[in-house]
Amino acid sequence: MSRKQFWVSALLSSVTMALLMSGSMSAIRMGGFSVEWVSAWMNGFTIAWPVAITANLTILPKIREFAAWLCRDKAKSNLDLYQSQ
Numbered sequence: 001m002s003r004k005q006f007w008v009s010a011l012l013s014s015v016t017m018a019l020l021m022s023g024s025m026s027a028i029r030m031g032g033f034s035v036e037w038v039s040a041w042m043n044g045f046t047i048a049w050p051v052a053i054t055a056n057l058t059i060l061p062k063i064r065e066f067a068a069w070l071c072r073d074k075a076k077s078n079l080d081l082y083q084s085q
Contacts, residue, residue, distance in 0.1 A: 010053065010056040010057055010060075011053065013052075013056060014049060014052035014053040014055075014056045015049060015052075017048075017052050018045055018048035018049040018051075018052040019045060021048055022041055022044030022045040022047075022048040023041045023044075023045075025044065026040040026041045026043075026044045027041075
């Protein structure tokens with residue numbers, strides 16, 4: 001992944017998740033969609049997006065590493081370990 005693609009992906013995914021989560025949570029909290037909901041949604045988004053972009057840039061790379069470790073080919077790893085001895 002290129003550096004540009006990394007940044008664009010981080011920005012787009014964080015905006016998308018922040019919009020979806022702040023919108024749905026404010027609708028649940030307010031008991032549905034209304035004129036006031038739009039204002040509550042935007043207020044929630046102003047908090048959610050900085051949190052989401054920070055998480056995307058700091059935590060997500062570690063989660064990807066952990067997922068790769070969990071999904072590694074254990075048979076190949078054991079063979080590599082055996083051959084190195």
